[in-house]
Amino acid sequence: xxxxxxxxxxxxxxxxxxxxxxxxxxxxxxxxxxxxxxxxxxxxxxxxxxxxxxxxxxxxxxxxxxxxxxxxxxxxxxxxxxxxxxxxxxxxxxxxxxxxxxxxxxxxxxxxxxxxxxxxxxxxxxxxxxxxxxxxxxxxxxxxxxxxxxxxxxxxxxxxxxxxxxxxxxxxxxxxxxxxxxxxxxxxxxxxxxxxxxxxxxxxxxxxxxxxxxxxxxxxxxxxxxxxxxxxxxxxxxxxxxxxxxxxxxxxxxxxxx
Numbered sequence: 714x715x716x717x718x719x720x721x722x723x724x725x726x727x728x729x730x731x732x733x734x735x736x737x738x739x740x741x742x743x744x745x746x747x748x749x750x751x752x753x754x755x756x757x758x759x760x761x762x763x764x765x766x767x768x769x770x771x772x773x774x775x776x777x778x779x780x781x782x783x784x785x786x787x788x789x790x791x792x793x794x795x796x797x798x799x800x801x802x803x804x805x806x807x808x809x810x811x812x813x814x815x816x817x818x819x820x821x822x823x824x825x826x827x828x829x830x831x832x833x834x835x836x837x838x839x840x841x842x843x844x845x846x847x848x849x850x851x852x853x854x855x856x857x858x859x860x861x862x863x864x865x866x867x868x869x870x871x872x873x874x875x876x877x878x879x880x881x882x883x884x885x886x887x888x889x890x891x892x893x894x895x896x897x898x899x900x901x902x903x904x905x906x907x908x909x910x911x912x913x914x915x916x917x918x919x920x921x922x923x924x925x926x927x928x929x930x931x932x933x934x935x936x937x938x939x940x941x942x943x944x945x946x947x948x949x950x951x952x953x954x955x956x957x958x959x960x961x962x963x964x965x966x967x968x969x970x971x
Contacts, residue, residue: 761810762793772804781812781834790814797822808832872966875959879906888969891959893923900969922953931971
């Protein structure tokens with residue numbers, strides 16, 4: 714049977730795997746689903762149509778599944794939160810549920826969210842990301858895989874952050890960030906995450922192609938449209954093609970520049 718502290722409150726609708734542990738004064742409200750090996754710290758509140766995957770942990774005081782901070786939101790909306798396996802959500806992390814019927818805020822697997830991270834409604838977080846203390850993701854932000862977002866960085870709604878992005882602490886991001894890039898300040902690219910590319914197993918040829926694509930788009934002196942048109946005449950390995958595709962198909966906020 715699950716290990717539930719006597720001061721915790723667990724809804725009869727909730728489904729807990731046999732080896733789940735729930736800490737003191739935690740409230741699990743509604744049809745929450747906790748998979749095998751999930752550990753919930755004390756004073757947490759997990760509510761609604763929330764599912765948490767195996768071997769994940771939720772820290773002290775975290776709030777998962779709360780209503781969006783959207784003035785037009787109807788609390789009767791059927792929406793939820795989907796958290797995959799092997800995620801670590803530290804103390805006071807907040808994750809809000811989707812804003813429209815049938816929608817979810819979604820997290821992949823193997824992510825680390827440090828103290829005070831906030832995921833707003835309809836955020837999509839991929840796999841293997843690290844979000845340092847007090848990172849704030851507004852509604853509908855999409856983050857790829859293996860990104861590192863520095864402490865206190867803030868992300869405007871509806872933008873996209875690519876794979877292996879690295880963001881300096883306290884950065885303000887209100888435009889798309891292409892894959893494999895680093896950023897600082899206010900919407901400023903600082904170059905490529907070359908160390909991350911190498912550590913992630915990208916070959917020398919792939920890294921060189923990504924650098925060539927970056928220089929063509931951002932440092933050649935061509936307009937963005939002309940640079941992309943020139944890129945379309947060339948053959949690129951998959952990672953460089955993915956980099957170019959992200960710039961070719963941005964969100965309505967556009968793509969940041971050096």
